[in-house]
Amino acid sequence: METKQSIFKQTNFLKLWLSQSFNSLAQILIxxxxxxxxxxxxxxxxxxxxxxxxxxxxxxxxxxxxSYYIERFPLKRILHASGWLKGVSAISVGYFLYLDSSVGFILMFVSLVGLSFLNAWYSPARFAFLPLVVTKNEYIKANGTLVMIDQLLATAGWALGAVLSLYIPLQILIGMMALLFISSGILIQTIRLSSIQKATPKVKLTTPAWKELWNIKVVRGITIMDSIEAIANAIWTSALILAFTKVVLGVGEQWWGFINAAYFVGAILGSLLVTFKADRFSSRIGVMIGCSGLSMGILTILFALNTNPVMALILCVLMGPMYQARDICQVALLQDAIPEQRRASIMAARSSFLTPLSGVMVLVIGVTADLIGVQFVYLLAGAAYFIVSLLAFKWNELREYKLNSPDTI
Known part of the structure; x- marks a missing residue:
């Protein structure tokens, strides 16, 4: 039993953490x-x-x-194979770009399809694999740590990728990306699970992941909340923030960059807070999700009504911890609420629904901003956050939810 040992001293978790870091960095850079x-x-x-x-x-x-087929394969094998196949796909992307021809250009897009196809399997598999590596009382801390490194890489990756592409030859860059992907897969393969962790019962699952998602009350509730929140999250696209910066705040593009950076700073601070105060969040995880939505609603409305750029930066920094705490708690709750055998397939089903919905809402909010005004859509987003908060407090299953008692791994 390792419940008293810090996750930062657990070899399996450190390997998973490093594997995801390599995968995330390579994905952003490529x-x-x-x-x-x-x-x-x-x-x-x-x-x-x-x-x-x-x-x-x-x-x-x-x-x-x-969502239909991921349950047929061991999670460790999916993550290991994904690393190697992503490495091959990255090399293919680089090779076809190097050809510098119309045929090569088309084949490059085919290779990109391969990368994205693998990523759709990697994400739910990684989600389902984490509970095999840490105990239940470490879900929040472990997820907070993984989210924090993802935020850091996302912040640095876009700027770093643009700079590297100017000074380093394409072939070398692609080789680096392929090496990161392959190293990610190798690290997963070196993780040693106990016989209990490996012994997942081979039960024929006849209920589709979509139906199972709807049957689990707390998962259904969170999915409905995420659907409503897709409206609110659409306001944080770079294009809409730029419009708000110019129209409402009345300042130039440099402040647009500052606002984006401010949110990422807040998100990283939020990840640190949740990681090191995980025990306090896990005891009333449902209430935490509701309070986070309430705070986001208040801060978003204040942001919409504000015309001072400095105050806008402060509000964005404050939003980061609120949203990040909610996101990490929600992931931990889903890992606990979804049966072990169905974690990967249900998360894939959620992704197949929420991903296109988010894309549609970005378009809808953009058109609404043009027709009615950018300030209005930010107020609308604040109202959406309030609705999500009310739902979180109303549903007893979510409000009273506590992570199950810790078990050994």
């Missing part, structure tokens, strides 16, 4: 580098947009397939 290369060759904004659209569409289709 996306940025490909977008830069495509833009330089097409000299059009449509090229990079097509890269994102291709990856998003593939992620949606692959998530649907994963």
């Amino acid at each position: 996306q940025v580098i490909v977008m830069v290369e495509v833009y330089q060759r097409t000299e059009s904004a449509t090229g990079p947009a097509l890269v994102l659209a291709t990856m998003s569409l593939t992620l949606f289709v692959s998530s649907i397939l994963a």
Whole structure:
């Protein structure tokens, strides 16, 4: 039993943490580098947009397939194979870009489809694998640690990718990305699970993941809340923040960059807070989710009504911890509430629904901002956060939810 040992001293968790870090960094860098290369060759904004659209569409289709078939394979094998296959896909992307021809350009997009397809399987598998590595009372701390490193990599990755693409040859960069992907897979393979962890009962599962998602009350509630929150989260796209910065705050593009950075700083601080105060969050996890939604609603409305750029930065920094705490608690709750055998498939089903919904809401909110005004959509988002908060407090299953008593791993 390892419940008294810090997760930072647990070899299996450190390997998983490092594996995800390598995977996340490689995923961000290859996306940025490909977008830069495509833009330089097409000299059009449509090229990079097509890269994102291709990856998003593939992620949606692959998530649907994963929800039906991911349970047929061991999680460790999925994560290990994903690392190697992503490495091969990255090399293919680099090779076809190097060809610098129309055929190579098309085949490069085919390789990007492969990368996104694998990512749709990697994410739910990693979600389901974490509970095999740490105990239940460590879910929040472990997720907080993983989210924190993801935020750091997301903050640095976009800037780093753009700089690297200017000074390092494409072939070397692609080789680095492939090495990171493969190293991620190798690290997963070195994780040693106990016989209890490996002994997942081989039961034929006849209920589709979609139906199972709806049957588990607390998972159904969180999915409904996420659907409503898709409206609110759409306001934090870079384009809409830029419009708000210019129209409402009346300042230039540099403040747009400051506001984006301020939110990431707050998110990292939130991850640190949750990681080191995990015990306090786990005792009333449902209440924490509700309070976070309430705080986000208040802060978003204040942000919408504010016209001072300095105050906007302060509000964004304050939002980061609130939303990050809610997100980490929610992941831990889902890992606890979903049966072990169904974790990966149900999360894939959720992704196949929430991913396109988020994309649609970004478009809807963008059109609404043009028609009615950017300040209005931020007020609308604040109201959506309030609705989510009310639902969290209303549903007894969520409000009274506590993580199950710790068990050994």
